[in-house]
Amino acid sequence: MTEIIVVTSGKGGVGKTTTSASVACGLARRGKRVAVVDFDIGLRNLDLIMGCERRVVYDFVNVIQGDCTLKQALIKDKRIETLHVLAASQTRDKDALTAEGVRRVLDELIADGFDYILCDSPAGIEKGAHLAMYYADRAVVVVNPEVSSVRDSDRILGLLASKTQRAEQGNGGVKEHLLLTRYNPRRVASGEMMSVDDVKEILGLDVIGVVPESPDVLAASNAGVPVILNDESDASRAYDDAVARLLGEDLPMRFLEEPKRGFFARIFGG
Amino acid sequence: MMTKPVEAGAPAPAIDIRFGQVGLIQVRIRSTEPGAILDELTGKVASAPLFFQRTGVCLDMSPLGRDPQLEEMRAVMEAVRRAGMLPVGLVGGSGAVESLSVALDLPVLAPFRPQTQTIPVVQPAERVEAANPALMQHQPVRSGQRVYARSRDLVVTSTVGAGAEAIADGCVHVYGSLRGRALAGARGDISARVFCQEFRAELVSIAGVFRVFETLPPELAGKPVQAWLDGDDLRFAPLTS
Numbered sequence: 001m002t003e004i005i006v007v008t009s010g011k012g013g014v015g016k017t018t019t020s021a022s023v024a025c026g027l028a029r030r031g032k033r034v035a036v037v038d039f040d041i042g043l044r045n046l047d048l049i050m051g052c053e054r055r056v057v058y059d060f061v062n063v064i065q066g067d068c069t070l071k072q073a074l075i076k077d078k079r080i081e082t083l084h085v086l087a088a089s090q091t092r093d094k095d096a097l098t099a100e101g102v103r104r105v106l107d108e109l110i111a112d113g114f115d116y117i118l119c120d121s122p123a124g125i126e127k128g129a130h131l132a133m134y135y136a137d138r139a140v141v142v143v144n145p146e147v148s149s150v151r152d153s154d155r156i157l158g159l160l161a162s163k164t165q166r167a168e169q170g171n172g173g174v175k176e177h178l179l180l181t182r183y184n185p186r187r188v189a190s191g192e193m194m195s196v197d198d199v200k201e202i203l204g205l206d207v208i209g210v211v212p213e214s215p216d217v218l219a220a221s222n223a224g225v226p227v228i229l230n231d232e233s234d235a236s237r238a239y240d241d242a243v244a245r246l247l248g249e250d251l252p253m254r255f256l257e258e259p260k261r262g263f264f265a266r267i268f269g270g
Numbered sequence: 271m272m273t274k275p276v277e278a279g280a281p282a283p284a285i286d287i288r289f290g291q292v293g294l295i296q297v298r299i300r301s302t303e304p305g306a307i308l309d310e311l312t313g314k315v316a317s318a319p320l321f322f323q324r325t326g327v328c329l330d331m332s333p334l335g336r337d338p339q340l341e342e343m344r345a346v347m348e349a350v351r352r353a354g355m356l357p358v359g360l361v362g363g364s365g366a367v368e369s370l371s372v373a374l375d376l377p378v379l380a381p382f383r384p385q386t387q388t389i390p391v392v393q394p395a396e397r398v399e400a401a402n403p404a405l406m407q408h409q410p411v412r413s414g415q416r417v418y419a420r421s422r423d424l425v426v427t428s429t430v431g432a433g434a435e436a437i438a439d440g441c442v443h444v445y446g447s448l449r450g451r452a453l454a455g456a457r458g459d460i461s462a463r464v465f466c467q468e469f470r471a472e473l474v475s476i477a478g479v480f481r482v483f484e485t486l487p488p489e490l491a492g493k494p495v496q497a498w499l500d501g502d503d504l505r506f507a508p509l510t511s
Contacts, residue, residue, distance in 0.1 A: 151413055154431040158412025202449070204410050204429055 002110040004117045005172075005246075008160075010152030012123030014144045015181035018217060019239075020120035021049040022228035023140065026243030028083035029228075037105075038088035039123035039132035041096055047087040047144035050077065051224025061089035070108045079229065080220030084114075094128040102131050117146040125159060134164055138175045140208065140246075144182045145194040150202055153178070157203065171256065177208035179242055184213040185258040196256060209242025210257040211235050289418045289437065292300070294379070295322075296361065297350060298330045302342045304349035311353030330361035330378050337366035340373050347374070400453050404443070410437055411450065432472060441465065451475070452497075462500050465509070470493035479504050 008019045015016035017040075024036035038046035041061060047053040050163050058073035063086070070086075077083035086105075089096065108116050133139060141159050143153040160167070160174045167173050180196060187193040196210055211217075214235040220227035228239040234255050301307070315322040327350065331338055338346070347357050363376040372380045405419035407426045413433035415423060424438035429446035436442050437453040440462055443444050444452065447468035455462030455477035464474050469490045473482050476499045486492075487506075495507040 151432055154410075154413035155433070157410070158415040158431075158434075161409060161412065162415070201447075202429075202431070204446070 005138045006133040007140045008121035010156040011149045012256040014142050016142050017045045017049050019142050022117050022225035022239040024118050025226045025228045027116050028080040033082045034116045035084045035109050035114045036118040037086040038120050039128050044088040044090040044091045046120050050085050056087040058174050059087045059089040061096040062094045097131050099194040137175050138176050138219045140179050142179050160254045178205045180211045181207045183210045208245045211238040295327045296330050297327045298333045302334045302346050304345045307349040316352045326358040327355045347491040464497040467494050
């Protein structure tokens with residue numbers, strides 16, 4: 001049974017691709033067969049974050065247009081055997097995606113026996129974002145604790161509840177999860193940033209993970225290693241918890257409070 | 271909104287039916303003398319041609335104080351057209367307007383409230399409609415969504431998000447927080463009210479009388495609140511338990 005999960009947000013720059021890459025790695029590390037598909041046609045990023053940009057020969061649009069087979073386009077991750085990447089096309093635009101084409105590729109991935117298909121949605125609510133969510137069974141809505149991101153997520157949740165196949169067919173709709181990223185407990189405490197509870201209350205949904213703001217995320221992106229693979233990082237542990245919760249585990253939330261600084265750190269800064 | 275539905279599975283529908291509000295200019299007719307109408311309107315159009323040229327207008331015959339004849343109406347419409355405006359409807363009210371609308375093939379638009387004191391806005395027929403069971407909305411009304419309860423109350427058991435619209439011809443009840451817009455009495459029922467459990471609204475309107483909340487008054491913010499129409503004034507008060 002394959003589950004299709006869309007990672008979406010409405011707003012750009014909140015961490016959709018970072019989340020897609022880390023959640024895909026996290027699921028694959030737990031032995032699941034995972035395909036992660038970049039729907040951001042024309043602004044290909046996922047392959048960079050996954051560190052396979054130099055191995056992209058064929059892409060999603062090539063498969064849709066029949067230039068190659070799905071097998072030729074799927075890039076096997078070098079670190080985790082069960083993880084595969086389908087890159088977006090950098091040279092086309094979003095009109096190259098069609099509903100039938102997307103359906104065909106997803107069906108082929110399902111027939112191939114993948115456990116999870118992660119759809120990394122582009123920002124916005126246009127065609128690319130619509131097609132990324134249309135066939136989803138579940139949605140991870142990535143949100144930053146600030147008002148514009150929360151507003152856009154509310155909009156996306158409205159679309160998930162109305163413009164998806166599951167919503168149209170009325171079979172229970174898409175299961176929605178919130179994932180907070182760039183969470184800074186210190187700024188929350190000082191009232192500069194919305195808290196987890198604020199976001200939960202406004203959007204009326206449960207939170208599947210809270211990823212603290214961390215320099216490791218940028219470093220990981222630049223290195224092409226999804227941040228979840230950096231075991232030293234809080235962001236990695238937070239993503240790993242989120243993956244566990246996606247799989248049904250019940251874990252307490254971590255990293256909601258500022259880490260206590262040691263005596264010497266307080267004296268000498270750092 | 272997504273303007274172009276993407277072809278997914280079934281062919282895209284040829285039409286979308288949406289509830290939308292547009293501002294519309296009213297021409298209140300005090301005399302059916304076509305010459306006088308043409309003269310006055312031509313002057314107005316010339317004063318702001320970009321604004322008035324080919325603009326849709328609806329004709330309000332109530333200031334005339336009597337029901338015009340069909341031929342009279344045709345002459346009035348011709349005068350309005352020659353002045354450069356396009357009649358798109360009649361303001362409703364009496365039964366005569368209904369029959370004129372059929373003969374002229376123009377829709378009857380709901381009466382605009384403040385201008386039509388002579389016509390009772392709440393008609394007996396709407397009283398009966400108010401007995402309709404409320405439209406229940408158990409899912410949150412999300413930003414960009416719009417829920418409309420036609421000829422009845424709207425009950426939202428969840429929240430109305432910022433940028434969302436909850437609209438009813440009757441009352442609007444929100445048992446979560448109201449962060450978006452609530453419009454009660456959408457077709458002119460001045461007795462309609464808005465109730466909510468947690469007031470954080472952007473806009474509240476009753477029978478077209480509205481108030482925008484750029485900042486929330488501290489005595490209302492976050493509280494259970496009701497809004498009602500007192501004459502032409504929109505009033506708000508916390509619901510005391």
